[in-house]
Amino acid sequence: MLGDGEETPSRSELLSMVKRNSKLLGKTVLDEENSSDVERDPRFWHDVLDLYFFRGKESRRRQDDDLVFLVRKLGSQGYGSNDDKEDVSPYFVRRWAPKLDNVVGEISVDVDWRRSFYLNLIAHTSFTVTVAICSHQELLNHQAARDTPLSPIYKVVKTVYASPTRVNFQLDSKKEAETKPAYPDICFSVDDFDSTFDAVVLTETDHCYCVLLNADGGAAFPVDNKQHDSSSTDSSSRRTDTSNANTKNTKLTLFSGFVSYQMVRDAYDGILFSKSRFGSLLAFRNSPGKTDRLYMKGPGGRGEVDVAVSGVADQSHQDPGPFSPVVSKRGFGIGSIVRKAAAVATVAAKHAYAAAAASSSLDEEMVPLKCCLMSISLPWEYIANDLLFKPNPHIAGWATGRASFGLILPDPVE
Incomplete structure (x- = not known):
């Protein structure tokens, strides 16, 4: 699991991992030769989502939006099926919690973790x-x-x-x-x-x-916080540092x-x-x-x-x-x-x-x-x-x- 037994990666480092494993974006037919096993591994996307929006340092600093969006797997509880069942929303929303597993609970098996990460990356960008x-x-x-x-x-x-x-x-x-x-x-x-x-x-x-x-701005534009003092415990100070560091042109x-x-x-x-x-x-x-x-x-x-x-x-x-x-x-x-x-x-x-x-x-x-x-x-x-x-x-x-x-x-x- 990402982050176990070692220092938690920063958002910049996590986003670099995501870029390396995002070759399937926009493709309706998956090319087995051009896609890595990691890119299709739901556990990888579960861990990236957890670290990026729940357990990571930056996610604890910036809680201006506490909504988490989770995309259902196709066919989960009727979503994406062709029968006459009542329509099921392709996603559901939860409130933020310190741990991702506490947010999802027993319905974890119904979540498309890859799409959930991308959806939250978009939703938490300004x-x-x-x-x-x-x-x-x-x-x-x-x-x-x-x-x-x-x-x-x-x-x-x-x-x-x-x-x-x-x-x-x-x-x-x-x-x-x-x-x-x-x-x-x-x-x-x-x-x-x-x-x-x-x-x-x-x-x-x-x-x-x-x-x-x-x-x-926001989640899609992570700030490299290595230049800041990560040992500070003042949350308001950390928010100020993040804001100041993110004043570069990101449009x-x-x-x-x-x-x-x-x-x-x-x-x-x-x-x-x-x-x-x-x-x-x-x-x-x-x-x-x-x-x-x-x-x-x-x-x-x-x-x-x-x-x-x-x-x-x-x-x-x-x-x-x-x-x-x-x-x-x-x-x-x-x-x-x-x-x-x-x-x-x-x-x-x-x-x-x-x-x-x-x-x-x-x-x-x-x-x-x-x-x-x-x-x-x-x-x-x-x-x-x-x-x-x-x-x-x-x-x-x-x-x-x-x-x-x-x-x-x-x-x-x-």
Whole structure:
């Protein structure tokens, strides 16, 4: 067993072992000649998981997330079977404990230890998503010559968390969400997507909607702690040391793509047309602000982006509404507050339409489109492979390595 009778390996040393035994990642047909016995040995992966997330020095220092994800073996308790039994989740979750065997107990025989290690490596890594509006022409120039500068017109950076669970957001007024297992896909959801990306509006035909997912710290970026005093018993001091040592550039891009305004517009119009049967522009005018879901396939078919798209209504001629007679004890009218908020929204909408009108052609009305990212999903093997093996050169600007991706229309409305 790893770690028995000798000093416990560090996370860096363990990750080196994992890299040497990860040749099967992404392969559906196992090549017996190119895979080692260790790579297929469940005991090896059990021990690596135990040392990396339970008994290792680093795992005891960093307890910001005490959830442990354990993947079931195919066929275990009905999972992966083809019969009519009730669906069984491909994984289960436990709370952290000092020893892995105490967490799993008698169901250890049902655990796929190899996949469990990779899933926890992903789940305990930190990620950020960048959503931006860029000029299509500048993107083309940048792709043709990497030294061409590229600055986003607008961007939002948001911390997201990897999860084997998919959140299906409802776009009606109730804003409800249902969750269900997504594994073997890993999802990065934005619960407050409507407020986080409220200002991400495409207002010109040259605009592109850009999405990047970066890993930037956590379990996949172990710190070499040999330079630190391992004899210290102050846990807060150890956490500080780990944080300071991990300030080097560790950003790694896992997903990068953009889609043009016209692609978004055509897909959005197609949905409205199928629902209204009266034409896209007429449908927009009859239901301003209507939000619909668009699925965008990643570059090369890798991954999927779920975006809530809505047309920004022209409020230049709308009445903000009657004055509210309700007044607080301090003399502030609720009506005046509502009108001020409405005025801010109106100004934003006017600016969007002014920009759109300035760049639109005579034969088609320019419709500003608000695009709110709800989630990104990627197969776990793609993520694990990138975290272990993708080169991590100096990132010259946030737009390095971008490629276009395509739109997928939802199922036709009956």
